[in-house]
Amino acid sequence: MNNKPEIKKILQKGFTRLEINQQMVVEAANEILGYAKTVKKKDLRIYKIQFRPNRFYAMAASIILCLISILWISTLIGKADKNDKENIYAGHIDKCNKSEKFVILSVAGDSSLISKKNRDTQEEISTGKESQLLLAIGSRTRTILYENTSINISNSDSEKTSIILNNGLLSVDIASGKKDTVSVITSYGNFTHIGTRFSVYVDSHNGAVLKVYDGIVKVEDKSGTEIIVKKNHMWHSENSKDILNFQPGTEEYQIDNVFLNNKINNRLIWNQGNYIDNNSKKKAKVLKEKSVSKKCNNYSGCNLENVKIEKTISDLLAATNYEYLKEIVRKIENPEIINSVYRLLKDEAKRKCDIFRYNEAAEIMKIIIYNYRFRESQREDTWMQYYLLHKKYLNASAEKKLELTQEFINLFPVSNIGDDMASETIHLQLMSRNYSEAVNSMKTFIRKYQKSSKCEYFSYLLASTIREQFKNHKEALKLYQDYVLSYPYGRYEEDAFYWIIQLSFFEGDKRMSLKYKDIYMERYSKGKWSKELESLKLVSSD
Amino acid sequence: MQTVLDKKPRKILNEYDDWDLVRSFCNGDNECYTELVRRHYELVVNMSYRFFLDMQIARDNAQEVFLKVFHEIGNIKPGKQPFVHWLCRVTSNNCRSIYRKRNSEIRSIERGKVDFWHEEKCNNWLESNLDNETDESIRLVNEALKKICKDDRMILILTYIAELKTREIAKIEGIPEYTVRRKIKRAEKKLHKLVTQIALEKCRE
Numbered sequence: 001m002n003n004k005p006e007i008k009k010i011l012q013k014g015f016t017r018l019e020i021n022q023q024m025v026v027e028a029a030n031e032i033l034g035y036a037k038t039v040k041k042k043d044l045r046i047y048k049i050q051f052r053p054n055r056f057y058a059m060a061a062s063i064i065l066c067l068i069s070i071l072w073i074s075t076l077i078g079k080a081d082k083n084d085k086e087n088i089y090a091g092h093i094d095k096c097n098k099s100e101k102f103v104i105l106s107v108a109g110d111s112s113l114i115s116k117k118n119r120d121t122q123e124e125i126s127t128g129k130e131s132q133l134l135l136a137i138g139s140r141t142r143t144i145l146y147e148n149t150s151i152n153i154s155n156s157d158s159e160k161t162s163i164i165l166n167n168g169l170l171s172v173d174i175a176s177g178k179k180d181t182v183s184v185i186t187s188y189g190n191f192t193h194i195g196t197r198f199s200v201y202v203d204s205h206n207g208a209v210l211k212v213y214d215g216i217v218k219v220e221d222k223s224g225t226e227i228i229v230k231k232n233h234m235w236h237s238e239n240s241k242d243i244l245n246f247q248p249g250t251e252e253y254q255i256d257n258v259f260l261n262n263k264i265n266n267r268l269i270w271n272q273g274n275y276i277d278n279n280s281k282k283k284a285k286v287l288k289e290k291s292v293s294k295k296c297n298n299y300s301g302c303n304l305e306n307v308k309i310e311k312t313i314s315d316l317l318a319a320t321n322y323e324y325l326k327e328i329v330r331k332i333e334n335p336e337i338i339n340s341v342y343r344l345l346k347d348e349a350k351r352k353c354d355i356f357r358y359n360e361a362a363e364i365m366k367i368i369i370y371n372y373r374f375r376e377s378q379r380e381d382t383w384m385q386y387y388l389l390h391k392k393y394l395n396a397s398a399e400k401k402l403e404l405t406q407e408f409i410n411l412f413p414v415s416n417i418g419d420d421m422a423s424e425t426i427h428l429q430l431m432s433r434n435y436s437e438a439v440n441s442m443k444t445f446i447r448k449y450q451k452s453s454k455c456e457y458f459s460y461l462l463a464s465t466i467r468e469q470f471k472n473h474k475e476a477l478k479l480y481q482d483y484v485l486s487y488p489y490g491r492y493e494e495d496a497f498y499w500i501i502q503l504s505f506f507e508g509d510k511r512m513s514l515k516y517k518d519i520y521m522e523r524y525s526k527g528k529w530s531k532e533l534e535s536l537k538l539v540s541s542d
Numbered sequence: 543m544q545t546v547l548d549k550k551p552r553k554i555l556n557e558y559d560d561w562d563l564v565r566s567f568c569n570g571d572n573e574c575y576t577e578l579v580r581r582h583y584e585l586v587v588n589m590s591y592r593f594f595l596d597m598q599i600a601r602d603n604a605q606e607v608f609l610k611v612f613h614e615i616g617n618i619k620p621g622k623q624p625f626v627h628w629l630c631r632v633t634s635n636n637c638r639s640i641y642r643k644r645n646s647e648i649r650s651i652e653r654g655k656v657d658f659w660h661e662e663k664c665n666n667w668l669e670s671n672l673d674n675e676t677d678e679s680i681r682l683v684n685e686a687l688k689k690i691c692k693d694d695r696m697i698l699i700l701t702y703i704a705e706l707k708t709r710e711i712a713k714i715e716g717i718p719e720y721t722v723r724r725k726i727k728r729a730e731k732k733l734h735k736l737v738t739q740i741a742l743e744k745c746r747e
Contacts, residue, residue, distance in 0.1 A: 007738050013676045014683025014737070015702035017588045022580075029579035032605055033572060036612040 102137040102153055126150030127168070137161060141182050144171040165208075171199040188237035189221040207237035309337055310344060317348050322363045329371055342368060342378050349385070358393045362386060369411070380412055398432040419449040426458065435469040459483050460492040467499065477503040494520075498529040560625035568616055575615075579608055582626065585704060586633050592699045593637045593692070595684050603640055607633050623713070630704050631714045634696050641692055682744075686736035694729035701726055 102125070126149065127133050133145040137153055141161065145151065149168025153161070163170070164185045174182050174193050183192040184200050188208035191200055196215025202208045210219060211234045219227045219235055229235045233243050309332065316325040329345075332338055345364050352361035365386040369379050387404055390396040396404070405425045409418070422445050429438035442462040446455055463479035466472050480496045480503070487493065497520040505513040517533055524530060558566070558577070566574040586607050590600035610632055618628060687695055700711045708726065712719040 007734065007741065010679040010682055010737055010741065011734065013679035015592075015698075016676055016680065017584065017703060018591065018680075020584050020587060025580055025583045026576070028583055028601070028605070029576045029608075032579060032608045032612070033575060035605070036609050 102135050104133060104135055124150065124152045126166075137163065137182075142173045145169075146171070165200055165202050167202050167204065169199065169201045171197075173197045189219050192218040192220070209237070210235040310340060313341060313344055314348075317344075317364070320360060322360075322367065326367050326371075329367055329373070332373060338373050342374055346382070349382075353389070353393075358389055362389055362394070365389070376412065380415060380417075383408060383411065384417075398428050402428045402432065419445070419452045419454065422449065423454050423458070426461075430465075435465060439465055439470075456483075456487050456490055456492070459486070460490075460496060463496070463499070467503070473503050473507060477507065494524050494527050494529070497524075498533070501533060561620040564615055564618070564620060564625060575612065578611070578625075582629055583608070585626070586629065588703050589630070589633050589699050590637055592684070592687060592703055593641070593695060595688060599640070603633070603636055606640075607636050610636065623710075626704070627706070627710055627714060630700060630706065634700065634714065637696065638692065682737055682740055683733070685740050686733050689736055690729060690732055694725060694732065697722065697725050698729050698733065 125133070125135070125145070127145045127147060129147060132147065135143050135145065137143060143151075143163070146169040149170060150166040151168075151170060152164040152166065154164070161182045162185055163172075163182070170184065172182070172184065172193070174196055181192055183190055185191075186200065186202045186208045188202065191198065191210055193215065196217055197213040198215075198217050199211050199213070200208060201210075210217060210229060212229050212231055214231055216231070217229045219229055221227070221237070227235065227243065229243055233245060235243055309328070312328065313325060316322075316328070329341060332341060345368055349361045349364040352358070352364065365382050368374055368382040369386060371379075374382075387401075387408070390404060391401060402425065405421050405428065408415070408421050409425075412418075415421070422441065426438055426441045426445065429435075429441060439462060442458045442465070445452075445458050446462070449455060459479070460483050463476050463483060466479060467476035477500060480500045483490070483496050484493060484500065490496075497516055500516045501513050501520065504510075504516065520527065520533065521530065558574070560578065560581070563574040563578050567578065583604060586604040587600050590603040590607075591597055594600055594603070607629070611629065614632075687698070690698070697711065697715070700706050700714065706714070708719055708722045711726075712722045715722065
């Protein structure tokens, strides 16, 4: 037990650092330096890497596993793509094949007038006086049943779908792709499509009229003769041998727009998305693009004054048809309606943000921003929201944000928040390392917004940027001096003094350096640079 | 800042901060590297010596460490922590890798026998600088260190030779601070026990 203090002593002394002769250290340092110059970095790396069989096998196994999984995933994706390409309406193929022959996508007008009956294998469906129906039949056919139309649908096998048109007007849109056939059967003739869009009108007095908008349709008349009707041609049962030209642009041609534009009041839109498989975003995108690409030519036929605009807009918002919505909003002139539309759009944008549909919210905001019928304050507010949306939620790149700020300056040249946006632009330019542009922007800012509180900050930042990024010491020195003169006892004065001293010293102007050093020491004797500047005295005396 | 340093005369090289030297070396001043080696060579050699207990290996290790510093110095960014901490980390990592390498070599030569500790051949060089009492305590501690596992040994070295705080060791080793504290306590206890044992044995002799 007496040994305890001794052991403590031993431990204390036992860890004494061994002193090494300084000459030896210098020799060792020179040796290392010489050796370091001759040995390249690569050699050292090679020296480090050792072949270890176990590791090698493990790595090889993991690479093989990865490759297998990648191949498996790619084949799966390939299959999915192939299916998509083959059939854009694939979303509801299963639904149709398994349970029903057709799916009602949307109803316009009085839904009570629509009747649906089952007669053995055939299903009958008819519309009333003021009702229209959008149907999906089979795997890739969409049809509109106009007023007073009745049809029977029978698809005996998956490759052949036949629609029996009893009376009325039927517009058919068939996506190209598979080999299955769709035919419309009337008492005046049978119409078989060959990748096409067409409409058939049947009336007991006038007979049947066929109009082909796209592709080719094969017609088999009562006598059994076959006629091919091409695009932009029509066929009439009265003169069955003649094929006449007609001017395209008729309403029934554009199924999507016709359905949205129809003149019937109290229109119900159930669920347009029903047509699309909700789980498949890709398919949704394809359909959306398709609907947007169809321009609205027939809008003029629709009397805006008679239709409740708000309802139309809310319907369009529900259908996410923003292109068309833009067109409508552009034509509104009544300021009261404009205000209510603004509120509607704003609320919808907010709602979209709440359900994390930021892109759709941005689209709605864009309608307000780029429409000059809205008040400037409304547009400006919306733009701010639009910018924040991109910044916070859409993770926009610095370039995109820069574009947006530039757009703001173009859209609102006399805005109250112009200086804020200009400072945001400068920060973004600095972030994206566009120093020359940032310098120009800073100069403009100082010139334009002299009364702004940020002016002081930017005049110091300008000098620092020129010093650090462009190494232009002369200009930087001048700018620092300007800063010190224009903002005495400013926020960055201490640093500005320091850099004036350093830069003037390098430029060889020791007198100026000493002068500013004295001022610095007077004002900031215990400042953060005082020690370093004291040591600078040594340098200047040498 | 770099330009300010470039203008400084050679006389005040001693006044340079470690990071300043690193910056100047990155700018192509080799003398700054020599100065860095001069400052820290002793620490690195001491750390390596206590780990391997062989001066030859320690010097080789120090050379390797400074070669690494030479090649990797451009990649590190001057931070808030001192340069020594980074150097200690490089040294400890290199010590461990050499230990592993030598261990495997010896295993392959003599299966089952794991002992690469060599007799101290360079001790004449050390003895000249130290008094007998200190020399004796160093020998005792070294013998005790031989019997301690490498991780505990490294922690003791970092505590007593590099004189780092627990927080700094935790950063270097990449383990929590309380773990370091616990490890130090345990290693100290073990070392105390071993030193007492060895001292008693020597007394008996």
